Amino acid sequence: MATTDTFDYAVVGAGLAGAATAWRLAQRGHHVAIVERDEPANDAGSSHGSARIFRYVYEDPFYTRMVQDSFAGWRELEAAHGGPLVTPTGCLDHGEVRGPRRLATVLDRAGLSHELLSPDEAAGRWPQFTFTTEVLWHPGAGVIDAQESVHAMVAAAVGHSATLLTGWPVASVAKSGAGYTLTSSDGRSIAARGVVVAAGGWLPGLLGGLDLPDGFLASLPRFEVRQETAFHFPYREEPAADAGWPTFIHKAHWIQVYGLAGGRDAGHRGQKVAEYNGGRVLPDASAQDGLIDPAHRARMVGYVRRHLPGLVPEPYAETTCLFTNTPNDDFVIDRADGITVLSPCSGHGAKFAPLLGELAAGLASGAGTVPDRFRTSLKVAAR
Template identity: 70%
Template sequence: MAADAFDYVVVGAGLAGAATAWQLAARGHQVAVVERSVPANDAGSSHGSARIFRYAYAEAEYSAWVKESLAGWEELARLAGQPLITPTGCVDYGQDRRPHELADVLERTGIGHELLSAEEARGRWPQFAFDTEVLWHQGAGVIDAHETVHTMVRAAVGHGARLYEDWDLAGARRSGAGYLLTNRRGEQLEAGHLVVAAGGWLPGLLGGLDLPAEFLAALPAFTVRQETAFHFPYRDQPAPGTFWPTFIHKRPGIQTYGLPGGRDADFRGQKLAEFNGGRTIPDASAQDGLIDPAHRARIIDYVKQYLPGLVPEPYAETTCLFTNTPNEDFIIDTADGVTVLSPCSGHGAKFAPLLGSLAADLATGSAVVPARFRPSLAAAAGRPA
């Protein structure tokens, strides 16, 4: 029996993969999405209802790309029939967060913000114990990742895409002008072009994709971490329809972030995590979901010192995956009919609709993507990636 054939097969139905499938299908291509489990499953990086949407970056390019993503978010909200980003605003502070420099970036990119002294900020948000000046930008918020993924998958299917759940890719080999994909059960699909958006599973897949050695050598080393997030209850529950701001606090030796927990924790508290505070694992298959007691104790101590508005006793905790590149840049690169899409390092969610457009542009050859996302170009030119 001949394998089903598609112009494009997207591997992974998380935020990046779903966005790419949506864009490719909307452009009239025959598209399949293969997912090892189900879209937005909790073994990946795109599950749950709480991801930070923010504009503050040390580099103006990234802040500008957040602005560019807004049209896509508006379209997704229309398709979902509900907002997918809850506005909360964000506070950035800490010696190593450099709020003044972030304010300069937002000024250059035309994004509304305020720069406050620690005293002014404590007067506005007494639930925080700010230790430096504070950047406030009111356009930030919280993304519902689960609903976003499912909205994009529904949109892709509405344009004719096929979704294959429980389809665990084992490998892909060149076949004619395209690729023959095989899953763990031996089932096969044919793809004219392959888009791999596998998140923390990517390091374990790359060697089985029949890619040129020089392309693989140009890719950065991907580091997968099993991160831990803790939910702490509010001392005083915010009034209905009001929210704590999200925050990023960066000081020597530690960067923490937090946001309203949403459905993930019954709206009862704030979700907190330490950026790259979890253990390194080879790839997503090695995650065990266990919480490190020492890490829990470190975050509890942090809450006691810096978040007086929370009860320093977590009522819920979970693990998730971060797939990191050394410089925290995304990877959107292509070779020999395979596009590798890894919007990693814990900050890709806010760009989801834009990333889908960029990956579709690159896969179809209709437009270029920023060169910083394509390490193969630097390698071909003899420059360090």
């Protein structure tokens, strides 16, 4: 079928990473197509809903610095959006595997405000939790409204003359002259000089349809897609407006759990609580079924009963979402010829969105660089 439109860049996927990249490319004056199989921030992807954790706490100082670098981008996006997208809440980190004292050292070196508390001190301040180890309080953390952030970035990109194509599932990206032809599953096509693929959990199923060198494909890590489950538990007592619940990350030997205010997703009635990488592994996003595992629900109810006395241990809402993981939890931002693969994944990419858009736009256009640890093809070339 004849190609009908030609762009400087086509960005495949309108989740947080893709929307951020399209925004940054369009902001630089490029003619951009945002190509989305459904609608931006739709429920079949990884960027839907109103609740993602924003935090500076990492064992690896590299990621803490990246969060610091991303902060200006969030403020820029909020100014363009005309309202807040990150709500301050603070965060509690605890558990013998989480290592609060070790994390406090990272924050101290980064010059970030924090407190290290004993279990009794923390319980006195936050009686809605049960603590068995030291607790790191990190007041700079908050909650990202993922859906509104995606919409804000898409709007900013379109404001810079980007074109949003919805209901456009990409089946293949093939070299064509000096650029590429993108073909949809129903035969429509567009042309672009360069392509950024930010397909999230759909990436493993799409890789075979990308015109990428075999060596580059072989250098990519194994992408593990999981269908995760989040449960919303009601508050026993509605928190006061000036004393809301902090987000938390609890890593024990038997479970790793995170929680945050459920927000608009579940009527602002409780906390969203989920087990990190507790869901089943899928070949890619197309295999998700949205079903809740009763055994997983029972495990999370038991966790809430044991560790979150401020919540009623009966979920009033539940949902599934997608995590796309790499073996070492690092992101992938790499390029071969005119195709850039962007997978800021492993359940911790949301907080970096504006910065990741800058990095991917710079790599795709040749106007910027990306940390070597995100470019897996360089590691293979160095062997």
